[in-house]
Amino acid sequence: MEPTVVRRPGGRSARVRAAVLAATLEEVAARGGHFSVDGVAARAGVHKTTIYRRWPTRRALLLEALLERSSVEVPMPDTGSVEGDLRALMRAIVANLRSPVASGVVRALVDDPDDADLRAAALSFWRERFSLVAGVIARAAERGEVAPEVDPDLLIELLIGPIYLRLLVTLEPFDDAYADRVVEIVLRACRL
Numbered sequence: 001m002e003p004t005v006v007r008r009p010g011g012r013s014a015r016v017r018a019a020v021l022a023a024t025l026e027e028v029a030a031r032g033g034h035f036s037v038d039g040v041a042a043r044a045g046v047h048k049t050t051i052y053r054r055w056p057t058r059r060a061l062l063l064e065a066l067l068e069r070s071s072v073e074v075p076m077p078d079t080g081s082v083e084g085d086l087r088a089l090m091r092a093i094v095a096n097l098r099s100p101v102a103s104g105v106v107r108a109l110v111d112d113p114d115d116a117d118l119r120a121a122a123l124s125f126w127r128e129r130f131s132l133v134a135g136v137i138a139r140a141a142e143r144g145e146v147a148p149e150v151d152p153d154l155l156i157e158l159l160i161g162p163i164y165l166r167l168l169v170t171l172e173p174f175d176d177a178y179a180d181r182v183v184e185i186v187l188r189a190c191r192l
Contacts, residue, residue, distance in 0.1 A: 019044040020051055024065040029104025033115030037061070062121040067128060069102070076132045082140035083187060089136065090159060090179035097167055097174075110168055130156055146190045158186045 023043035027035040037058060041048040055061035073096040077088035096102045109122045130153050137152035146155075162182050166174045 016044070016046055016050060017054070020046060020054075020061075021065040021068050024061050025069060025101050025105050028062060028065075028108050028118075029101050032108035033112030033118050035062075035108075057117070059117040059121050062117065063124050066105070066121060066125040070096070070125070070129060073099075073102070074129075076136060078136075078139070082136070082143070082145040083183065085136045085140070086159065086183045086187065087180055089133070090163070090183055091176050093160060093163060094174055094176060094179045097163060103167060106164070106167060146187075150190050155186065155190065158189075159183065 020040060023040045024035070026043055027039045031039060035058070037048050037051050040061065041051055044051075051061065055064065074089065074092040077085045077092075079085050079088060097106065109118055112118055133156045134152035137146065137150060137155055140146045141148045141150065159182060163174050163179065166172045166178075
């Protein structure tokens, strides 16, 4: 009789990856540009060689952590309407930015603009996220909901700018109702 092999869902590698990526964001939120692979390893409960095997640089580690979190916490919606898509997107952004880790990471990225690793990871992250939003806007243009000449990058800047302004500058509260108002105003301008 063959012995039964029990496989763990996700396995150790998936668990280590998840722990390292979460620890990376926690470390950046706590230490900003002074975050270290040693600090990430301690938070994740792994040896730093485990991290360096998969992520050879702090930049690669941070970029993957940012992209992973955003893909889970802020997925690109496809509700069938531009208004539904942008409301869902903005509500996910609001929920994500209201978490201590995400708001801490954003503050770290802004507070330490001269750190080359943080800056490069942030720029790569935003390029990736903006390209995903461009798909949402392209679908809206195909449906005739926004003018075809609408610049998707400018549109997302107009949408998220007020949220980040409140998070980083005015410190005023932001919630789903505020996000919905921003979407309404931006879409009204896009339809003129």
